[in-house]
Every structure is written in structure tokens, then in C-alpha cells.
Amino acid sequence: MKEKKLGLMSLILMIFTSVYGFNNIPRSYYLMGYAAIPWFVIAGILFFIPFAFMVAEFGSAFRNETGGMYSWMCKSVGPKYAFIGTFMWYTSYVLWMVNVSSGIWVPVSNVIFGKDTTATWSLFGSHFLSGSRLLGIMAVIFFIVITYFDSKGIDKISTVTSVGGTAVLTINIMVVIGSIIMIIARGGQLQQPFAGFESLKTPLNAAYQGSPIAILSFIVYALFAYGGIEAVGGLVDKTENPKKNFPKGIVIAALVIVVGYATLIMLVGSFTNYKQILGNDEITLGNVSYVIMSNFAAEIGKAFGATPATQLALAHGFARVYACIMLLALMGAMFTLVYSPLKQIIDGTPKELWPGKMGETAEGGMPKNAMWIQCTIVSVMILLISFGGDTMQQFFLILTAMVNVGMTVPYMFISFAFPKFKKMKDVDRSFVVFKSQASANIWGYVVTLTLLFANAFAIIQPALDGDVKTTFWSLSGPVIFGFVAWVIYTRYEKRILAQGDGVSGSSEEVSEEPVAQTE
Numbered sequence: 001m002k003e004k005k006l007g008l009m010s011l012i013l014m015i016f017t018s019v020y021g022f023n024n025i026p027r028s029y030y031l032m033g034y035a036a037i038p039w040f041v042i043a044g045i046l047f048f049i050p051f052a053f054m055v056a057e058f059g060s061a062f063r064n065e066t067g068g069m070y071s072w073m074c075k076s077v078g079p080k081y082a083f084i085g086t087f088m089w090y091t092s093y094v095l096w097m098v099n100v101s102s103g104i105w106v107p108v109s110n111v112i113f114g115k116d117t118t119a120t121w122s123l124f125g126s127h128f129l130s131g132s133r134l135l136g137i138m139a140v141i142f143f144i145v146i147t148y149f150d151s152k153g154i155d156k157i158s159t160v161t162s163v164g165g166t167a168v169l170t171i172n173i174m175v176v177i178g179s180i181i182m183i184i185a186r187g188g189q190l191q192q193p194f195a196g197f198e199s200l201k202t203p204l205n206a207a208y209q210g211s212p213i214a215i216l217s218f219i220v221y222a223l224f225a226y227g228g229i230e231a232v233g234g235l236v237d238k239t240e241n242p243k244k245n246f247p248k249g250i251v252i253a254a255l256v257i258v259v260g261y262a263t264l265i266m267l268v269g270s271f272t273n274y275k276q277i278l279g280n281d282e283i284t285l286g287n288v289s290y291v292i293m294s295n296f297a298a299e300i301g302k303a304f305g306a307t308p309a310t311q312l313a314l315a316h317g318f319a320r321v322y323a324c325i326m327l328l329a330l331m332g333a334m335f336t337l338v339y340s341p342l343k344q345i346i347d348g349t350p351k352e353l354w355p356g357k358m359g360e361t362a363e364g365g366m367p368k369n370a371m372w373i374q375c376t377i378v379s380v381m382i383l384l385i386s387f388g389g390d391t392m393q394q395f396f397l398i399l400t401a402m403v404n405v406g407m408t409v410p411y412m413f414i415s416f417a418f419p420k421f422k423k424m425k426d427v428d429r430s431f432v433v434f435k436s437q438a439s440a441n442i443w444g445y446v447v448t449l450t451l452l453f454a455n456a457f458a459i460i461q462p463a464l465d466g467d468v469k470t471t472f473w474s475l476s477g478p479v480i481f482g483f484v485a486w487v488i489y490t491r492y493e494k495r496i497l498a499q500g501d502g503v504s505g506s507s508e509e510v511s512e513e514p515v516a517q518t519e
Contacts, residue, residue: 005240008249014235015052015253022168023326024225025264026292027285027400030278032218033204034194034269037262043222044258046450050443051411052229052250053433054418060236060431061421069230069414076421080489083353085413086345087485088406088478089230093341094374095406095477097334098381099399101139102132103286104330110323114316115294116287132395136386140379143338147375150339151368167325171293172264178300179267185303192269204274213461220458223411223451224404225261230414236431247433268292271299285400289326294319339371346370353492388469398473401462405455406477415447 006014028036058072065071069089073082109117122130129137183190192204208214236242239249272278277295278288297318298311306314346367351359354370362368385398421427422440434440462470 006235006238007240008245008252011235011239011245011249012253012256015229015249016256018228019048019226019253020257020260021225022172022264023289024221025261025268026289028218028221028225028261029265029268029272029292030283030285030288031203031205031221032208032215033192033274034199034265035201035203035208035215036218036222036265038200039219039222040225040261040265041258043219043226043450044254047223047411047447048226048229048257049250049254051226051415051447052254053247054415054444054447055230056236056246056250057431057433058414058418058421060242061427061429063236063428072421073413073417076417076424080486080493081413081417083349083489084482084485085410085417087488088413088481089410090341090345091477091481092403092407092410093337094378094381094481095402097143097338097378098139098385099403100330100334101143101378102135102382102386102395102399104142104327104334105135105138106286106290107323107327107330110287110290110319111327114319116282116290118287119282132386135395136382139382139386143375143378143382146334146338147371150335151362151366151371168329171322171325175264175267175296178296179270182299182303183270190270191273191299194266194269207465211461211465213457213464216454217457217461219450219454220404220408223408223454226257227407227411230411242431246431271296284395285397286395290319290323293322338374339366342370342374343367350492352495353488355488355491385473394467394470398470401458401470401474402477405458405474406481408451409455409478412448412451415444415451418444418447 028040032039055069055072058069062071062075065075070082070086073085105118105121106116109115109121118135119131121134123134123137193199203209203215203218208218236246239246272292272295277291283291294315298315301311301314343361343366346354346359346361349359353359357369358367358373360367360369386395388398419437419441422434422437422444434443459471459474462468462474
């Protein structure tokens with residue numbers, strides 16, 4: 001039976017759903033206001049479009065390999081480089097798990113109370129077991145429970161992701177339509193005045209004003225918002241007329257995503273006055289989405305003449321609905337991602353590479369031992385961060401910074417490998433975007449340097465403002481996990497060489513495509 005190919009519209013929708021994340025919009029507005037918009041455009045030009053074309057060329061050339069990004073880097077550079085890059089890609093999901101396990105209590109609070117009350121939670125009235133410390137303990141218990149069920153092979157709960165995904169799409173449409181209605185009802189007036197170039201240049205957040213490095217560090221948030229495009233590499237040969245449709249699909253999808261992010265950030269300003277709604281210490285990167293969406297419902301009521309009491313009821317009601325949607329999406333993603341990236345890297349590499357019984361898989365293919373080791377690492381990281389002191393605001397800032405840096409660093413391995421891939425002989429070049437070695441070199445290094453400088457600014461900036469802790473944790477993830485990957489592979493090399501077998505660099509070392517990033 002002939003495989004059905006993706007049409008242009010289907011391709012665009014697949015790229016869009018792999019990359020676009022609604023949560024990036026309220027967070028970006030909170031961090032920069034309208035000034036976030038130019039950085040999304042810059043990140044789209046310097047990273048998203050060229051990087052998408054690179055993974056498309058990789059995916060087309062190695063379409064018969066099952067190793068995904070590991071195969072690309074292994075064949076282009078070498079097995080050790082490929083393992084370190086892929087291991088860091090996997091560990092970016094470890095950081096994501098740390099973030100979500102702690103942050104999932106914010107939607108729980110919104111479902112129960114209609115607003116975020118996590119900062120006031122305490123155990124038995126104890127000051128010591130309150131705030132971020134209590135969230136840390138609850139996050140560890142939650143993660144242990146998820147790992148227990150996943151290790152039993154119960155992964156069917158991940159179907160809630162599709163429900164959450166559909167609902168998040170509905171939220172986007174509601175915000176667009178609702179904002180336009182409010183703008184018309186107010187005679188074209190925006191709650192946060194837009195002053196043209198000045199608004200695009202000057203951040204609304206005081207922490208970013210007058211600090212060029214702080215502004216430049218924001219590009220990591222924009223880069224993170226485009227994450228997940230490594231998953232499109234396998235779509236080239238599933239597309240009708242790929243030479244014509246794939247480049248067109250990527251460009252159209254990129255434009256839709258860039259314009260979508262820019263438009264939604266503008267529309268958030270249409271119903272959210274920055275100083276009135278976001279100008280207090282209770283707002284964090286963990287709860288800002290719920291605050292903004294509550295305000296959205298209240299402002300709709302206000303535009304139609306609702307009383308203050310009705311506006312408050314609308315705000316709490318919509319916060320509960322939005323929180324329930326996000327809870328479903330996050331729970332589904334967590335059940336899948338606790339085992340999926342780990343299973344890929346364990347299944348696809350030689351069993352001897354992993355220490356002890358870590359490389360063994362149980363009945364049903366679940367890497368049980370590795371999952372419990374992963375659970376221990378995630379739990380320790382959660383407790384170290386949550387018991388490290390400071391406010392809830394800083395707690396979520398650290399977690400978000402760790403995830404943004406951790407998830408964008410592995411992309412540097414792919415973009416840096418691209419010029420070397422272009423030099424390879426006897427490779428299927430049926431799909432080519434970068435026509436010459438010079439263009440491959442230029443764009444390979446442009447993307448790599450964009451990622452490098454953005455992450456450098458993001459890591460350094462908090463320390464320059466006296467926040468050494470955020471800098472330490474942002475840097476610690478990639479450094480520690482990169483070093484661990486190097487130690488694991490070097491140990492494997494020595495053992496294999498001692499046996500006289502040589503080191504395998506076969507493309508069969510990873511069995512599946514990388515999963516798409518969950519925002």
C-alpha cells in the first residue's frame with residue numbers, strides 16, 4: 001500500500017504544532033512587554049529558518065537511518081561527539097521535568113482557588129516547610145508517583161496530551177477574537193499604550209531597562225520558543241514534492257509562527273496594563289500566564305459593562321478553565337517524557353556503555369533501572385533548588401533559566417556539525433537548500449554563534465545584577481551533563497579498546513527519532 005504523503009498545508013500544521021507554544025507569549029510579555037517582538041523576529045531569521053533547513057537536509061540525507069539526530073552527528077563528526085550532543089539533548093528534558101514537577105502546583109492552585117496561592121502554602125503552619133520548599137517536597141512526591149506508574153508500562157494516560165493540545169489551540173483563538181472585540185469596544189484603545197518604535201525598543205520590565213546585556217539575554221527565551229524543530233527532519237520524505245513544498249512549508253510555517261508570537265504579544269498588551277497587573281512581587285514566571293488569562297476574562301466583562309463582582313467571578317472562573325487545560329497538557333507530556341527520551345537513548349546505544357544495570361530494559365521495553373536513577377537525579381535537583389532560599393519569584397526564574405539554556409545548547413551540536421556534513425561524499429543530496437559549501441559554513445556558524453552568544457548573555461546577566469545563584473544553576477546543567485556524557489563515553493571507549501573490539505559508531509545506536517519539545 002502506497003504511503004500517503006503530506007500536502008503543503010499538513011506539513012505547515014505539523015511544523016506549527018511541533019514548535020508553537022502559547023505559554024511563551026505571556027512569559028515574554030512579562031519579561032519585556034512589546035519589546036519582546038523584535039527579538040522573536042531576529043531569532044526567527046538567525047536561528048529558526050536556517051536551522052529548520054539544516055535538519056531537513058540531515059533528515060533527507062539519512063532518511064534510512066533510525067538514529068535521528070544521533071545518526072546525523074555520528075556520521076558527520078563521530079560517535080563521541082554525537083553521544084555527548086544527544087545526551088545533552090536528553091538531559092534538557094531532565095531539566096524540563098525539574099521545572100514542570102515544581103511548576104505544576106500553580107495550575108493545581110488555580111483549579112482549586114481560581115488564583116495562584118502557592119506562595120502562602122505551608123505544612124502544619126511551619127515557616128520552614130512553606131513556599132518554594134514545600135513545592136519542592138510535593139514535586140519530588142509527584143515525580144516519584146509518575147515514575148512508578150511509567151515503570152509499570154502504564155503510558156496510556158499520555159492521550160490527555162491531545163485533549164490539552166486542542167484546548168490550548170482554542171485558548172489562542174479565544175484570545176485573538178476576545179482582544180479584537182475589546183479593542184473595538186474601547187474605540188481602538190489599548191490598555192498598555194503602544195508608542196511605535198519606542199515601545200519596541202524599551203522593555204516594560206524594570207529589570208531589563210538600561211541593561212543591554214539583560215535585553216540580549218532575552219533572545220534565549222525567543223530561541224526556546226522555536227524549540228522542537230529537530231523533529232521536522234524526518235518529514236522531508238513524507239512530503240509531496242519535497243524539493244518544492246518543504247522549503248515553502250518551512251518558510252510559511254516560520255512566518256506564521258513569528259507573526260503569531262508578535263501578534264499575540266501585541267494583543268496581550270491590548271488588555272493588560274503592565275504596571276497595574278504585572279507590577280508586583282507576587283507575579284512569577286510560574287504564574288504569570290494564569291494572571292494574564294484571569295485578567296483577559298475580567299477585561300472582557302469590563303468591556304461589556306459587567307460589575308466588579310462579575311469581573312472577579314469571570315477572572316476566577318477562566319483561571320480555573322485555563323489551569324485545567326494546562327494541567328491536562330502538562331500531565332500528558334510528563335507521563336510520556338519521563339520514559340520516552342530516556343528509552344530512546346538507552347535502546348539505541350550499546351548496553352555496555354551504561355554503568356551497572358542502567359542499560360537493561362524490563363518487560364515491555366521500559367528501562368526501569370535508568371528511570372529510577374533519573375528519578376533520583378530529578379528529585380535531588382528539585383530539593384537543591386527549592387531549599388536554596390530566596391523568593392518564589394527567584395525559584396521559578398532559576399527553573400525557567402535552566403530549561404531555556406539546557407534545551408538550546410544541544411542545538412549548537414547539530415548546527416556545528418552541519419558544515420562537516422556538507423563535506424561528506426557519497427551522501428544522498430536529493431534535497432538541498434544550502435547549494436554551496438560556503439553557504440553551509442556561513443549559516444552553520446551563524447546559527448551556532450547565535451545560540452552561543454544568546455546563552456552566554458543569559459548565563460552572565462543574572463550574575464552582573466548580583467544574582468549569582470541563577471547564573472550558577474543555568475550554567476551547571478549543560479556543564480555537569482556534558483561532563484557526565486564525556487566520562488560515560490570515555491569509560492566505554494577504554495573498555496572496548498581493552499577488549500580489542502574497537503568502538504562502534506554505527507548509525508544503529510539509536511532506535512527512534514527524537515521526540516518534539518514540549519513547551
